[in-house]
Amino acid sequence: MEYIIESWDISKKFGDFTAVNSVNLKVPRNSVYGVLGPNGAGKTTLISMLCTILKPTSGRAEVNGYDIVKNAKEVRASIGIVFQSRALDDILTGREHLEMHAALYGVPMDLRNERIEEVLDLIALGDKADEFIKTYSGGMKRRLEIGRGLIHRPKVLFLDEPTLGLDPQTRENIWQYIRKLNQTEDITVLLTTHYMDEADKLCDEVAIINQGQIIRADSPQNLKRELKADTLTLTLDGGETFVEEIKKKEYVKEAYSLDGEIKLMVERGENLIPDVVNFATSQGYVINSIELEHPNLEDVFIKYTGCKISEEGK
Amino acid sequence: MAELEGIYTIWLRETKRYIRYRSRIITSVVSPMLWLIIFGTGLGAAIRFGDIEGGYQIFIYPGIIGQTILFTSIFSGVSVIIDRQYGFLKEILVAPLSRPSIVLGKSLGISTHALIQGVILLILSFVVGVSMTPMIFLASVFIIVLISSGLAGVGLTIASFTDSMEGFNLIMSFIVLPMFLLSGALFPITGLPTWLQAAVYVNPLTYGVDALRYIILGEAVLPLGINILVLIIFAIITISVSAILFSKKEQSLM
Structure with a gap:
């Protein structure tokens, strides 16, 4: 059983x-x-x-x-x-x-x-x-x-x-x-x-x-993964041009610069960090920091129900 | 075997609860003593009463024991409502134990409360000058257990219909007080107007008080055998009814 x-x-x-x-x-x-x-x-x-x-x-x-x-x-x-x-x-x-x-x-x-x-x-x-x-x-x-x-x-x-x-x-x-x-x-x-x-x-x-x-x-991991919405946040010198370059990568679903940080929307972000770093280095950029953020279950819940879990079930 | 232990466990919890709330034991002994000493002496002084030596005070002594059993048993039965509000009833109801065993454990617990109080009152018999022998004592204990078993069933039945203690005043006015007043605890049940006589004989507590009066004072209206038979039937019916109700309504009790 x-x-x-x-x-x-x-x-x-x-x-x-x-x-x-x-x-x-x-x-x-x-x-x-x-x-x-x-x-x-x-x-x-x-x-x-x-x-x-x-x-x-x-x-x-x-x-x-x-x-x-x-x-x-x-x-x-x-x-x-x-x-x-x-x-x-x-x-x-x-x-x-x-x-x-x-x-x-x-x-x-x-x-x-x-x-x-x-x-x-x-x-x-x-x-x-x-x-x-x-x-x-x-x-x-x-x-x-x-x-x-x-x-x-x-x-x-x-x-x-x-x-x-x-x-x-x-x-x-x-x-x-x-x-x-x-x-x-x-x-x-x-x-x-x-x-x-x-x-x-x-x-x-x-x-x-x-x-x-x-x-x-x-599993919580799979549920979150399904959202295909990890966020990679980078800080580096010469941000604007880097955004244009990295957008050409097919795994990047969206890229933008916000308050001096670059946000990349990707899937399975943990596997992509080496590639992003290598790419930046090969293009002559110096990455100061990189941060990976997974979606949480709240995002999953919102996706499927259209409302936040803290609100009463409608 | 498991069921027996379940019954014992529920009884044990009821009894522990009862013994630990000492104030309840004290009040439940004080109020019957007030009835006996104040009401009994007061009214006894005002009226010439029957042919019992010691008069009215002694006449109501078995009745006041009956009253104490009545109040204690019904109140303890109804206290299931409190268990329910505290959520504790759930813990018992989800256990792998049959509903009749739960009801039986509860009613044994309730009888124990009534018995403790009854015994205290029997020991205090010297206050009103009633003579107590071991034989009278044991026979009274037997009757007390019978009465309280039936009344516990009444209390549990009420509890299965009620979900808050707000209905408690209703229970007092419509069940407990009429049962007390119509039991012949305070007056002889012979020579009453027909309507009142009928109401008195419908009341199961009448038979309990009459039995106690026979055992303690040697005076009774009905034969002891009939009284005991009525009390046994009453207990079987009310406990069965409450067991059936607990089985049927178990979902709404949780």
Whole structure:
């Protein structure tokens, strides 16, 4: 089984509103997979169906080889979920949350303490483990929730907006945990996000979703590459004439000089730097600096939807 | 086995929550004592009451135990709404555990709350001068568990229909208070006008109060067996209904 999550034309309607529209999702085993889209795009609805929280209106899906409707219980046993909203009890301690989760998911009694220690180690909750949740910071709560989702060694971990509302440093930490987890455990991570940088830095593959439909799904690199829009920024002496000369190169789609800098629009810019430098040298120009800029996922999103991701999905 | 442990886990969490909110235990013991000491003494002094030795105050003692169980059980059942608002219910509902087990764990937890309060009130029986023997104590505990199981089912059923605590006042006015007043906790249920009598006999709590009164004071309107039978049927029905509702409505509960 190549894909650990696979859906076939899965849809969810709420009355007249179609939240998820015929989505075919294919998540490779052991990947970190991102569902990227603006608020209201249908991300949470989609993963709620995959987590068996919501039943699809039509279509079907399998998680870890189990049908999400017919084998809901098996699906639940194979997944861990971290909800967008907090799902912790203030009056319990961190350790109690983990113990409770282990019991609910049927982790064998003799393994429990070991697993709990392992997870506590991973999420670095340290000596806060035996304190009440109400004394925890936002980042600690989120880490506890992620850790809790791991106690029963799920095959898939669902994270719905894992870093929503967290400060940059905590976000960075959470990303590290997710990465580490993905590398050390046999686990696939499916996360939803509306943060471009999160999808870009963290995910092996990204599905861009808008208005309930998957627009594109590929690795962030490929998605950006498809835009064919790397920018090479050069500074050199005698700029104006150089622009005319370099324009003759067929890989340069556009070239112009702006504020004393020369901008070249190219594809796969990283492979072209030597050629550009050689060309300049052979023509007698001296390059002072050269800088390569890749497009970001935001550009990809704009290309396919015509709007920015920070705007509500229209 | 996994289901049993699930039930135990949910019970354990309910119980921990209950014990850690100490203020709730204190208020739930203070208010029945106020009823007994102030209301019981006050009204008892104003009226000549029946043939029970000790009069009105002693007469309402089993009724006030019933009232405490009623308030605690319904409130604890309804507190599922709070779990839902905090998102904690989701964590339980996505676990690979059947809905009836979740409901059962919850209602056992609720019965435990009611039981703790009932036991405190039984221990305080000397305040109103009721004599307590181990036999009376154990039999009362049994009845308390029965009553609270049924009421927990009522609370959970209400919770499955309500999504915010704003409806709580409605629940108090339309369910909890009528059940309390119509249970015969404060007055004898014989010799009432027909309409009132009918309402009293429809109320399941009536049978609980009557059973407690028989056990504690040796006085009752109905045979103990009938009372126990009604309470068992009541508990089975309400817990089944809430289990079915939790299964059917699980999507809207998350």
